[in-house]
Amino acid sequence: MKARLLLIDDEPRLVEVLRMVLAREGYTVEAYTDAEAALEAHAREPFDLIVTDLRMPKLDGLTVMERARHIEPELPVILITAHGSVSSAIAALRQGAFDYVQKPCDNDELKALVRRALELTRMTRENRYLRAELRSRYAVDQVVAESAAMREVLDLVRRAARSPATVLITGESGTGKELVARALHFESDRVGAPFVAVNCKAFAEGVLESELFGHERGAFTGADRARAGLFEQADGGTLFLDEIGEVSPDFQAKLLRVLQDKSLRRVGGDTPREVDVRVVAATNRDLPSEVEAGRFREDLYFRLAVIPVQLAPLRERPEDVLPLAHHFLAAWNHELGREIRGFGPDVDEYLRHHTWPGNVRELQNAIERGVVLARGSELTLDDLLVSPSGVEPASAADEPEGLHAYLERATVEKVRQALRDAGGRRMEAARQLGIDRTTLYRLIRKYKLDAS
Numbered sequence: 528m529k530a531r532l533l534l535i536d537d538e539p540r541l542v543e544v545l546r547m548v549l550a551r552e553g554y555t556v557e558a559y560t561d562a563e564a565a566l567e568a569h570a571r572e573p574f575d576l577i578v579t580d581l582r583m584p585k586l587d588g589l590t591v592m593e594r595a596r597h598i599e600p601e602l603p604v605i606l607i608t609a610h611g612s613v614s615s616a617i618a619a620l621r622q623g624a625f626d627y628v629q630k631p632c633d634n635d636e637l638k639a640l641v642r643r644a645l646e647l648t649r650m651t652r653e654n655r656y657l658r659a660e661l662r663s664r665y666a667v668d669q670v671v672a673e674s675a676a677m678r679e680v681l682d683l684v685r686r687a688a689r690s691p692a693t694v695l696i697t698g699e700s701g702t703g704k705e706l707v708a709r710a711l712h713f714e715s716d717r718v719g720a721p722f723v724a725v726n727c728k729a730f731a732e733g734v735l736e737s738e739l740f741g742h743e744r745g746a747f748t749g750a751d752r753a754r755a756g757l758f759e760q761a762d763g764g765t766l767f768l769d770e771i772g773e774v775s776p777d778f779q780a781k782l783l784r785v786l787q788d789k790s791l792r793r794v795g796g797d798t799p800r801e802v803d804v805r806v807v808a809a810t811n812r813d814l815p816s817e818v819e820a821g822r823f824r825e826d827l828y829f830r831l832a833v834i835p836v837q838l839a840p841l842r843e844r845p846e847d848v849l850p851l852a853h854h855f856l857a858a859w860n861h862e863l864g865r866e867i868r869g870f871g872p873d874v875d876e877y878l879r880h881h882t883w884p885g886n887v888r889e890l891q892n893a894i895e896r897g898v899v900l901a902r903g904s905e906l907t908l909d910d911l912l913v914s915p916s917g918v919e920p921a922s923a924a925d926e927p928e929g930l931h932a933y934l935e936r937a938t939v940e941k942v943r944q945a946l947r948d949a950g951g952r953r954m955e956a957a958r959q960l961g962i963d964r965t966t967l968y969r970l971i972r973k974y975k976l977d978a979s
Contacts, residue, residue: 533574562586603644674844688714696809698838701888704809712765720764728770746795772812855894885962
């Protein structure tokens with residue numbers, strides 16, 4: 528979309544020349560010799576930038592700027608001034624004018640000023656939009672949390688956010704560990720600095736060391752230039768180490784040294800480099816048990832778990848299921864341009880009684896699938912690719928066995944049914960369940976199911 532420029536000068540010849548100069552740059556330019564008429568046009572449809580003479584008979588440039596900014600507060604204004612009025616133009620800069628150009632106007636100088644002013648405006652608006660987007664996604668008060676367990680977690684996040692202390696987030700896959708890490712960053716004083724996330728499980732040991740600490744040129748085959756690691760890239764901000772329970776003992780020792788010294792050495796380098804990074808780590812493993820088994824360093828565990836945050840699985844906080852489902856429905860409606868109003872009664876029952884082995888991620892994927900496939904104004908079980916027999920309503924006979932046993936039994940039956948329907952094909956079964964393949968494998972091992 529072309530930028531709209533408003534040009535004001537009481538000299539008809541000058542204003543027409545400048546209009547042609549700026550129009551050739553691709554802008555939509557409206558030129559006026561009457562400042563009052565120009566402001567009326569701005570009131571009808573605000574412009575993106577104003578270029579105005581400083582000295583005019585009826586209204587001067589400062590008055591034009593003041594009145595125009597009542598309509599658009601961050602509107603950039605460029606002043607045109609005669610040589611004898613430079614001091615007045617400089618005073619106008621202190622009042623918020625973007626810049627000034629002297630008569631006779633240098634066309635190239637004016638065009639460059641207009642480009643810079645419009646770029647600054649674009650960046651300001653983009654920054655405002657991104658901050659609003661961040662707040663809508665990651666601010667603590669935007670996180671859906673009806674259960675007492677989740678409200679306690681968010682309260683802990685608020686209290687811990689401004690501290691530089693390391694945080695260890697634990698919980699099953701799909702419970703929202705990265706969301707909590709981003710909320711910690713957003714609520715901290717480091718929000719203006721980078722948030723860098725890395726999945727430690729995704730890299731081999733040697734590669735992970737180079738990825739996090741960086742390397743010098745010639746450190747290994749293929750290292751044709753020096754490269755800063757993620758610790759340096761996150762300097763001043765937050766580094767999120769996901770799947771920290773998967774790293775080797777050798778790497779654990781190197782990570783501990785960096786956390787203690789707040790400095791690192793790149794692979795192949797000798798010079799220590801100081802880093803100011805707040806580390807947040809996450810794992811779905813039981814790290815105290817890993818420490819007892821000798822697979823995880825005790826000193827590193829305590830160094831990471833200065834502030835421990837435990838996320839409960841979704842099955843243990845059923846109060847959050849329907850609010851989260853409605854949240855995801857609104858989000859996917861917006862993302863996909865749909866207008867699904869809600870859930871049918873059978874879907875409500877399914878959402879309440881399904882055990883969600885894939886946790887919040889599974890729920891989010893299920894709602895996305897439903898919105899994509901929906902044929903009516905409400906989601907049905909058919910839209911979610913769930914057969915009516917997949918719903919496990921509670922009954923009086925179920926209650927005496929206890930909630931945990933009931934959920935375990937329902938999970939086993941659901942996984943078995945999916946494997947049967949998929950003919951033993953695990954990828955297909957995982958797709959039907961709305962979970963990832965690794966989660967399905969873990970459930971098969973946990974419940975000793977026959978995948979065939």
